[in-house]
Amino acid sequence: xxxxxxxxxxxxxxxxxxxxxxxxxxxxxxxxxxxxxxxxxxxxxxxxxxxxxxxxxxxxxxxxxxxxxxxxxxxxxxxxxxxxxxxxxxxxxxxxxxxxxxxxxxxxxxxxxxxxxxxxxxxxxxxxxxxxxxxxxxxxxxxxxxxxxxxxxxxxxxxxxxxxxxxxxxxxxxxxxxxxxxxxxxxxxxxxxxxxxxxxxxxxxxxxxxxxxxxxxxxxxxxxxxxxxxxxxxxxxxxxxxxxxxxxxxxxxxxxxxxxxxxxxxxxxxxxxxxxxxxxxxxxxxxxxxxxxxxxxxxxxxxxxxxxxxxxxxxxxxxxxxxxxxxxxxxxxxxxxxxxxxxxxxxxxxxxxxxxxxxxxxxxxxxxxxxxxxxxxxxxxxxxxxxxxxxxxxxxxxxx
Amino acid sequence: xxxxxxxxxxxxxxxxxxxxxxxxxxxxxxxxxxxxxxxxxxxxxxxxxxxxxxxxxxxxxxxxxxxxxxxxxxxxxxxxxxxxxxxxxxxxxxxxxxxxxxxxxxxxxxxxxxxxxxxxxxxxxxxxxxxxxxxxxxx
Numbered sequence: 001x002x003x004x005x006x007x008x009x010x011x012x013x014x015x016x017x018x019x020x021x022x023x024x025x026x027x028x029x030x031x032x033x034x035x036x037x038x039x040x041x042x043x044x045x046x047x048x049x050x051x052x053x054x055x056x057x058x059x060x061x062x063x064x065x066x067x068x069x070x071x072x073x074x075x076x077x078x079x080x081x082x083x084x085x086x087x088x089x090x091x092x093x094x095x096x097x098x099x100x101x102x103x104x105x106x107x108x109x110x111x112x113x114x115x116x117x118x119x120x121x122x123x124x125x126x127x128x129x130x131x132x133x134x135x136x137x138x139x140x141x142x143x144x145x146x147x148x149x150x151x152x153x154x155x156x157x158x159x160x161x162x163x164x165x166x167x168x169x170x171x172x173x174x175x176x177x178x179x180x181x182x183x184x185x186x187x188x189x190x191x192x193x194x195x196x197x198x199x200x201x202x203x204x205x206x207x208x209x210x211x212x213x214x215x216x217x218x219x220x221x222x223x224x225x226x227x228x229x230x231x232x233x234x235x236x237x238x239x240x241x242x243x244x245x246x247x248x249x250x251x252x253x254x255x256x257x258x259x260x261x262x263x264x265x266x267x268x269x270x271x272x273x274x275x276x277x278x279x280x281x282x283x284x285x286x287x288x289x290x291x292x293x294x295x296x297x298x299x300x301x302x303x304x305x306x307x308x309x310x311x312x313x314x315x316x317x318x319x320x321x322x323x324x325x326x327x328x329x330x331x332x333x334x335x336x337x338x339x340x341x342x343x344x345x346x347x348x349x350x351x352x353x354x355x356x357x358x359x360x361x362x363x364x365x366x367x368x369x370x371x372x373x374x375x376x377x378x379x380x381x382x383x384x385x386x387x388x389x390x391x392x393x394x395x396x397x398x399x400x
Numbered sequence: 401x402x403x404x405x406x407x408x409x410x411x412x413x414x415x416x417x418x419x420x421x422x423x424x425x426x427x428x429x430x431x432x433x434x435x436x437x438x439x440x441x442x443x444x445x446x447x448x449x450x451x452x453x454x455x456x457x458x459x460x461x462x463x464x465x466x467x468x469x470x471x472x473x474x475x476x477x478x479x480x481x482x483x484x485x486x487x488x489x490x491x492x493x494x495x496x497x498x499x500x501x502x503x504x505x506x507x508x509x510x511x512x513x514x515x516x517x518x519x520x521x522x523x524x525x526x527x528x529x530x531x532x533x534x535x536x537x538x539x
Contacts, residue, residue, distance in 0.1 A: 010420060337474035339452040340428075344476075347420035355452050369473065370452065398421070398428060399475060 001027050002379055012349025015384045019216070020165050020193060020328050020375035021353055026218045028278040032058070033220050036271040044270045045244055045261070058274035063260070065277040066225055070210065071201040076230060076259035080273045083224035084192040085115040087211035088159070090226055090263060091188055092119035094236035095157060102128035105154045107185075109134040109142055110365055111164040111171075114358045116190045120159055129156070136365060140167035140316035144175060151183045157208075158187045162194025166362045166371065167316030168328030170198060177206050186232065192216060197326040202227050219279035220272035226263070233259050240265035286378050295378050298385045299327040302374070305389050306331055311396060315366055327376035330357070336399045338372045344395040350388055403495050406487050407503045414507035423508065427479030434482040437471035448523040453477045455524050459531050465490050466535050468528065477521060480509060488528055496532035501525050 002024045007014050016024060036058055042051035044059045059080075067075045081087040100106070106120050110133055124131045132150050135143050142160075151158075158180050163170050173194075177187045186208035191200060195212035202210050209232070214223030238245055238256055243266040247255035256262045286292075303322050306314040311334045318325040333341060342354035353373040356363050363370060374388065401409070417423045441458045448455040453474035460467050468489040472478040487503065488496050504525070 337453060339474040340476045342452075344421065344424055347424070369454065398425065 003027060003030070005379060009349050009351075010347050012347075015350040015380075015388060017374040017376060017380065017384075017388060018351045018353050019196075019377040019380075020168075020373065022215045022221065023196070023218050023377050024379070025220065025275075026279060026282045028282065029219055029275040032275045032278045033271050036274055041271070043267055055270055055274075058277075059268065059270040062274050062276040065280045069200070069280045069283070070195075070225075070227055071203055072227055073203060074230060077227055077233065079226040079228065079233070079260045079263040080268060081211075081224040081226050082222050082269065083215065084190060084211050084213040085119075085224075087209075087224050087226035088116055088188070088190065089119045090239045091209050091211070091228070091236075092123045092159075094239050094263075095232070096123035096127055096129075098236045100124075100127045100129050100156045103154060104129040104156045105132050105152065106130070106156060107132045107134060107147075107150055107158040109160050110136045110361055111140070111142060111167055112159070112161050112359070112361070113165050113190065113192065114360070115192075116159050116161060116188075117361065130154075133361075134160075136167070136362075139319065140164070140169055141319070142171055142176075144172065144179075147176065147179050151180065151185055155183070155185045158185055159190065160187065161190040161192075162200075163197060163326055163328075164316065164359070164362070165193055165328075166330045166357050166359045166373070168193075168326045168330065168375075169316045169318060170194070170324045170326065173207065174205055181206065193326065193328070208232055214272070214276050214279060217276075217279050218282050220275040222269045223272045223276055225276075230259065233263070238262050238265070242266055244268075291378060294382075295327065295376075296322070298376065298380065298382050299325070301382065302327065302329055302376075302385055302389070311336075315362075315371060327380075328373065329375070330371045330373040332368055332371050333396055336396060338370045340399050341372055341392070341395050344398060345388075345391055348391040348395070350391055403487065403491055403499055407499065407506075410483060410487070410503055411506045424476060427476050427483075429479070430482040431472075431475040431478030431480075434471070434478055434485070435469070437469055441469070442471065448527060453521075455481065455521065457524055457527050461535050461538055465492055466496060466532055468531075470524065480504065480521060481524065483507075484524070484528065488532075493532040493535040496528065497536075501529070 004024045005014060005016060036055060040051050040054035042055045044056040046052060063075050063078050066078050072078055081090060106124055106129055108117055108120055108131060121131055134147055134150055137143050160171060160173060160176055162173055173189050180187045188209035189207045191210050191212040196217050208229050210227040212225055215221040244261045245257050245265040247257050300322055306312055306329050313332050315330045338354040342352055345352055355370045357373060417426060442456050446456045446458050448457060453472050455470060455472045457470045468485050470481045470485055472481055
């Protein structure tokens with residue numbers, strides 16, 4: 001099902017534990033990309049010929065699949081982007097243009113990926129607005145109790161991650177959204193990890209924007225989704241001009257296309273976007289009780305290991321049960337540098353992430369220059385987890 | 401030993417290790433034995449910052465030769481640094497600039513040097529060359 005997983009690295013079977021950065025592609029995704037590129041390659045939405053029609057259907061079919069996946073109210077609320085980063089940038093820019101002025105405030109959290117900080121920072125700088133930060137506590141939980149005092153009448157929007165790519169804890173986004181809404185503040189949820197590990201229902205969550213990437217969800221790279229409530233997408237100006245986003249164009253005035261085309265300027269990455277449909281079909285297969293139980297067993301095994309080895313510090317520790325934790329473990333080892341461990345594990349065939357993980361504020365919060373992160377997908381096995389623990393122990397012994 | 405001879409000696413030494421982990425064991429030992437780098441010299445202007453490890457590089461010019469001292473917070477990188485210092489410290493700027501620095505690639509550590517890894521090592525080699533280049537006029 002996942003051809004890349006059967007390869008060897010340095011003569012060892014690959015153990016791919018860097019799924020939070022990107023997942024491997026499922027065969028049906030590869031097939032679809034190939035099919036469109038080799039059989040139905042034509043620019044979407046424009047021509048009346050057969051190839052263009054096929055490409056358009058594949059692309060728009062993916063939009064329908066995403067609508068169902070997120071339970072969005074309408075397909076016009078779903079904009080394809082190149083990824084989560086592009087989606088956040090789109091909202092930060094366009095929302096900023098429409099609604100943010102000098103002295104206004106934007107709230108983010110300390111647990112965010114750079115992609116959910118920098119676009120807001122740029123917008124605040126442009127608009128003379130102020131960026132406020134909701135902190136996380138020592139266990140990696142957002143300090144929700146501080147939210148009330150952060151919100152004021154100048155707060156224009158809050159951006160929060162569903163699950164931090166470092167801490168791996170499912171944040172109580174519904175509670176945050178309710179709190180923000182009660183004060184009239186809309187919320188963008190960064191679902192880069194959340195869409196992979198949680199069942200998302202944007203209507204039930206009542207978020208104003210939800211963004212995620214296809215490449216972390218078994219689809220082709222260069223794909224992303226912006227869900228936005230229609231009222232916001234209608235009220236915001238377009239992001240980029242040209243291509244498919246126009247109604248009529250003259251030198252005097254240009255009108256814009258209706259949603260979702262309004263935000264999809266230029267030729268889209270249609271062959272990749274179309275694979276989202278197949279990736280989401282695969283995600284549906286994962287909703288299997290036996291598989292979920294098996295994956296939970298692996299998660300609990302690793303959580304137990306990370307919590308009980310005195311040399312290891314785990315970041316993002318769940319309260320009580322492991323239910324709020326996804327199989328994503330960022331950690332440091334006493335007196336050992338993350339780069340050394342990552343280099344040695346790599347030669348043992350194990351791919352883990354090391355470094356700042358695009359989240360320098362989280363590193364600063366915990367006073368480290370970097371961490372190691374093992375992030376698992378449903379295709380990982382208990383044998384791989386046990387091999388990882390064995391290799392990590394061996395690597396630590398080599399370095400101490 | 402000329403610089404080229406010294407580089408070749410290291411390449412030969414490394415050819416004895418067939419297993420990656422043996423190479424790393426050797427580098428870890430080298431890293432642990434690297435001479436003390438004073439804490440007071442771990443300043444921002446000597447810091448070569450990467451996403452992974454941090455490298456500090458200090459130098460002085462004595463009798464027409466460039467003397468390097470360096471440190472890293474990661475031990476394998478420190479081992480490679482130790483190799484580089486052993487090779488290039490105490491040489492004239494001309495000698496240093498005559499090297500193509502392919503030794504790291506030849507001993508199979510090329511992936512440690514991939515620019516996308518953004519680790520301090522790429523920058524360190526660039527810095528060694530830069531120092532040697534700047535020192536040409538001084539000696």
